Amino acid sequence: MKKLLSLFILLFLFTGFTYGQLTVKQSNSTTNKLQDIVQSLVGNGVTVSNITSNYPLGSPLYGTFDEPSGGLGIKKGLLMTTGDVMNALGPNNTSSAMTAWGASGDQQLNELTGDSTNDACVIEFDITTASTQISFNYIFGSEEYPSFVDVGYNDVFAFFLSGPGITGSKNIALLPNSNTAVSIDNVNDHDNSVYYHDNGTGENGDGGTLIQYNGYTVKLRAEADVLPCYTYHLKLAIADGYDDLYDSGVFIESGSLTGTGEILFNGSLAPDTSHTCANALPATLRAGTNLLPNYLWTKDGVQAGTDQTLVINAEGWYKVKAYNGSCYWYDSIKIETDPDFSIVMNHDTTICLGDSASLSVVPAGSSGYTYSWSPAGSLSNSSIAAPRAGPLSTTTYTVSVTAGLCQHQGSTTVSIVPLINLQTDTAVNACNGTAIQLQASGASNYQWSPSTGLSNSSIANPTATLTNSAVFKLVGYNSCYKDSLPVRITVYDYPTTLAHGDTLICYEGTARLTADPSAYQYSWSPITGLSNPLSANPLASPTASTDYTLTVSNNGCEKTSSVQVRVKDRIVAQIEKPAQYIQVPGKLHLGNLSRGANQYAWYVTGFDSLRTFDLDLDVKQEEYYRIVLKATNELGCQAFDSVSFTGYKLFIPNLITPNKDGHNDRFEITGTGKQFTLEVYNRWGDRVYWKTEYTNEWEGEGLTDGIYYYFVHDSFLNKDYRGWVELISAQ
Secondary structure (H helix, E strand, C coil): CHHHHHCCCCCCCCCCCCCCCCEEEECCCCCCCHHHHHHHHECCCEEEEEEEECCCCCCCCEEEEECCCCCCCCCEEEEEECCCHHHHECCCCCCCCCCCCCCECCHHHHHHHCCCEEEEEEEEEEEEECCCEEEEEEEEEECCCCCCCCCCCCCEEEEEEECCCCCCCEECCECCCCCCECECCCCCCCCCHHHEEECCCCCCCCCCCCECCCEEECCEEEEEECCCCCEEEEEEEEEEECCCCCCEEEEEECCCEEECCCEEECCEECCCEEEEEHHHCCEEEEECCCCCCEEEEEECCEEEECCCEEEECCCEEEEEEEEECCEEEEEEEEEEEECCCEEEECCCEEEECCCCEECCEEEECCCCCEEEEECCCCECCCCCCCCEECCCCCEEEEEEEEECCEEEEEEEEEEEECCCCCEECCEEEEECCCCEECCEECCCEEEEECCCCECCCCCCCCEECCCCCEEEEEEEECCCCEEEEEEEEEEECCCCCCEECCEEECCCCCEECEECCCCCEEEEECCCCECCCCCCCCEECCCCCEEEEEEEEECCEEEEEEEEEEECCCCECCECCCCCEEECCEEEEECECCECCCEEEEEECCCCCECCCCEEEEECCCCEEEEEEEEECCCCCEEEEEEEEEEECCECCCEECCCCCCCCCCCCCECCCCCEEEEEECCCCCEEEEECCCCCCCCCCCCCCEEEEEEEEECCCCEEEEEEEEECCCC
């Protein structure tokens, strides 16, 4: 079935390695023993024991490989396959290299892939390290690529680690920084392709020359955290997925199985030979293996310390051994230093725009210096010790001087003297005898002449106190440039005009403000209540006492004076309101609710004026009355209020004859408005009519002739009337 599917494989452009030659050798009992192969994987700080395999020595499923060019990514080590190690040899000239054994798979691999496996190759051994981590490097390749990705033939391998701190066993053959197992379905040209090499299909000459497998991973790292000085069990396993066709293999790098401990140089990982500047010393070396109680440092073979961290002051070959009894880890680092040096910079300098300055740096204490100045744009040469600088603006130049790995920096500033841009007010007004501040800018130094009347003729902003107008010359200069301007100061006299008119006015009254005549400008404030605040004699109508200030200006030379306008309290004339109707004859009392007055006069229709506080009237006539109250204070200020009422005589009829002849047709109460309530009862006490706000509309409709009794309530006077009325209907 796979052979049939291979007819439809797409051709891929080959991008793998084409240099170098892979050689392989299967295991045997003499020159390539399993024990020796596994021991070849061991690097620093690791011991292995109890090495076993599910196949005997001489099995073609595992052996060694050698690829000296480095084109594969791993030069030599252990090769484990699902068929024959010889099938890994390049070039890739077929899409179906394989050896099928029909052998069983591995249960742990079955659980990992979720499918059955075949032709499993397994190598197991115990491992002990003094480090807190173990790791080794590997590459996985397969003939299943690319046609059988994600179609069920997921050849699989794993590195199962078990031991202290691990529940069961765990696969450490994972993609970097993930929990994703490395397999055909997980690493290919579209899934995690950054870790994948396409090696062609082996058909039509498109295959790579280095190995036979159609695809393989980049060099990956298997790693796991462990407890130091404890023994762990490592199981390396690879198998065909689903069927036993098409080989896959895993290349494990010789010497890469290590207890991952490093020496940290100033807190960072460093090469085994680290080159630095002498000024980096003293520095610290720290053994990167924790959880071990003992450390032994040597420098050039001589003991140097017994702590995890060693402070070094000189170059040399440093080694550390971290141990706990017979369990140990060691590493070494060679520190080489370049001699330090010092530099002397030239002083800051100042030049005119368009000139240039010489920069310089002088190093001492080493040799073979290189120089790098910045910014370089305005320098004659940024790579020499003494370039010339011609900046267009003030610039700070920084130089880096390097000798070997030692470097020092310095800086110097070239300041540009700016052009003169002399600025001042060339026409200034001043008041007679009063100091005025002059202002100039745009230069470094200033000179005013003549100096008469000036506080200081050599500063930018002197004060001038003059009694007569004058013209001064202002000169501005710096170390490169000079300019001058004339300054005319016109002196004006202060006005002598005064304001008059202190007064007291009625509320809402008006006062005339006055000022001495003058040719100058007038200004009154506040402007509230003024007819014209720029007039010499405005009308003032304030609602509260106000001090008005007059400012008279002669070109900015001002004199002020003030006028007080006091406002009498407002008079409020108010009459206590009477009822709308008054029954006559009757008496009327009107209360005075006024405020702010001391004199009162009442004016009533048909009466003489009365000068009383309250008003009492005898109302005898039926007519309309209007009453006016005038309230006056001691200043003669007045206020008015008025009310009106109607006098009426009350008449309640005792006969109604509703025969439409225009006489006594209705029960008419004279003087009524809407202030009456009428109730009518028959002689048995039954109410036959009732109306509030009665307006003379009852005609006795629906009632028989006879005597009826009424009840009338006057709501204005709060007075009740009772009586009888006879009803005689039409004949």
